[in-house]
Amino acid sequence: MFKEVSSALRPALVLTLLFAGLLGIAYPAAMTGLAQVLFPRAANGSLVSLRGRVVGSALIGQGFAGSRYFHPRPSAAGKGYDATASSGSNLGPASKALADRVTAGIRALAPTAGAPGIPADLVTTSASGLDPDISPAAAYFQVARVAGARHVSPASVRRLVDAHVDDTWPGFLGEPHVNVLELNLALDAQTGGGVASP
Numbered sequence: 001m002f003k004e005v006s007s008a009l010r011p012a013l014v015l016t017l018l019f020a021g022l023l024g025i026a027y028p029a030a031m032t033g034l035a036q037v038l039f040p041r042a043a044n045g046s047l048v049s050l051r052g053r054v055v056g057s058a059l060i061g062q063g064f065a066g067s068r069y070f071h072p073r074p075s076a077a078g079k080g081y082d083a084t085a086s087s088g089s090n091l092g093p094a095s096k097a098l099a100d101r102v103t104a105g106i107r108a109l110a111p112t113a114g115a116p117g118i119p120a121d122l123v124t125t126s127a128s129g130l131d132p133d134i135s136p137a138a139a140y141f142q143v144a145r146v147a148g149a150r151h152v153s154p155a156s157v158r159r160l161v162d163a164h165v166d167d168t169w170p171g172f173l174g175e176p177h178v179n180v181l182e183l184n185l186a187l188d189a190q191t192g193g194g195v196a197s198p
Contacts, residue, residue, distance in 0.1 A: 048181055056181045061132040064184060067112070067149035070134070070142050072180040073121050074105065077129025088127045112145040133177035136165045150191045160186055 035043035078085030091098035105123035119138040
């Protein structure tokens with residue numbers, strides 16, 4: 001009996017160690033090395049630096065306040081834009097709390113409306129709560145407010161938005177979008193105002 005158990009146990013242990021080494025060490029190490037060679041920026045978190053200092057990631061949204069900056073989507077992650085608590089609000093379409101929150105967002109944005117109609121992504125959260133991008137419509141909607149706060153022409157701010165619209169890839173995947181952090185950094189570089197930070 002003991003001999004039968006030990007003869008069955010040995011191949012199981014050998015296979016466990018083999019696959020642990022192969023799939024737990026060798027494969028992750030190979031993929032990490034390959035990513036560092038082929039996609040070093042993405043593999044290291046797509047960090048965005050300004051004057052040698054990391055100010056954020058192009059993949060993780062952060063809150064911007066004040067009228068001088070473009071605002072991202074609202075966040076339901078933790079207390080807002082908390083990367084350790086990424087999540088949506090989980091409120092359904094019939095939720096009164098969701099309706100109240102969206103209505104409050106629309107009321108808050110109405111006085112600053114630079115275009116007719118408020119884009120949905122300015123009053124609704126994303127599934128992660130950390131979406132770094134907004135739609136081009138949401139960016140253009142904010143042009144008048146940002147231009148007025150910075151005392152520059154709306155046309156110059158609109159051109160900046162135009163330059164930061166990322167189209168679909170490679171022409172059919174995804175939707176056009178604008179990265180809020182990168183747009184705000186370019187805005188500071190063009191019109192002054194220091195380092196864009198939430």
